[in-house]
Amino acid sequence: MAEICPVINTERLLLATDGSQHSEGAIREAIRLAKKCSGSLTAVSVIETNPEFETIAPKALEKMEKEARAHLEEVKGQAKKEGVDCGTTIHEGEDSYQYIVDEAVKQKSSMIVMGRRGKKGLKRLVMGSTTSWTIGHAPCSVLVVPRAAQVELKSITVATDGSEYSAAAASEAIGIAKLNGSKLTVIAVVPAELATPVAIDVALSQRDLILGNEMQAAERNAKAVKEAAQREGVS
Numbered sequence: 001m002a003e004i005c006p007v008i009n010t011e012r013l014l015l016a017t018d019g020s021q022h023s024e025g026a027i028r029e030a031i032r033l034a035k036k037c038s039g040s041l042t043a044v045s046v047i048e049t050n051p052e053f054e055t056i057a058p059k060a061l062e063k064m065e066k067e068a069r070a071h072l073e074e075v076k077g078q079a080k081k082e083g084v085d086c087g088t089t090i091h092e093g094e095d096s097y098q099y100i101v102d103e104a105v106k107q108k109s110s111m112i113v114m115g116r117r118g119k120k121g122l123k124r125l126v127m128g129s130t131t132s133w134t135i136g137h138a139p140c141s142v143l144v145v146p147r148a149a150q151v152e153l154k155s156i157t158v159a160t161d162g163s164e165y166s167a168a169a170a171s172e173a174i175g176i177a178k179l180n181g182s183k184l185t186v187i188a189v190v191p192a193e194l195a196t197p198v199a200i201d202v203a204l205s206q207r208d209l210i211l212g213n214e215m216q217a218a219e220r221n222a223k224a225v226k227e228a229a230q231r232e233g234v235s
Helices: 022-037 051-055 058-081 096-107 129-137 164-180 203-230
Strands: 012-016 040-048 086-093 109-116 142-144 155-159 183-187
Touching: 012 022, 012 096, 022 040, 022 058, 022 109, 022 142, 040 058, 040 096, 051 058, 058 086, 086 096, 096 109, 096 129, 109 129, 129 142, 155 164, 164 183, 164 203, 183 203
Parallel strands: 012 040, 012 109, 040 086, 109 142, 155 183
Antiparallel strands: none
């Protein structure tokens, strides 16, 4: 029996990798998804540079280009072993995320797969700037894969605040859960401090009223997603 694709919209996958250890999970899972879902796969690397660097350190740039090409060839080889054709492309310039986003537009990608952070990411950071900016500007879904993670989709958590953006996330989560028989958990968060500006003196009773309204709104938002999931037969 053919395997069922675990994620919707995987027709064209774009793997963003910088050759660091933080890309290992993204590489592994992108190849696995492409194989399982019979999707196309393109791997992209961006060499961060600028005119000044190119002028004063041409040999260093040449070395970076050579390493990037070697890395992409290695990724292509890994994919080939799994029976997946993988195209490769390299860009050079500042703001890596912009090249990744532009490539996704060019390729008409249905999903970008990338690591949680890259070479410049500090260990204390949860997510690197390139990943964050890509998420914010991408024309499609972005799957962020930590180095040791495996996309199993047995249990899915979706956060909602009632906005159109969380509605899109909830719809995607419900679709994936339905496809995989996953358990879905819906969460809505009300800030502990309801951040009325500190310069404004708000009576305690007014704060309680605001909190009550916020809690009711959060409960409505969570309930709406729960009911939508139940209509699709998702637990």
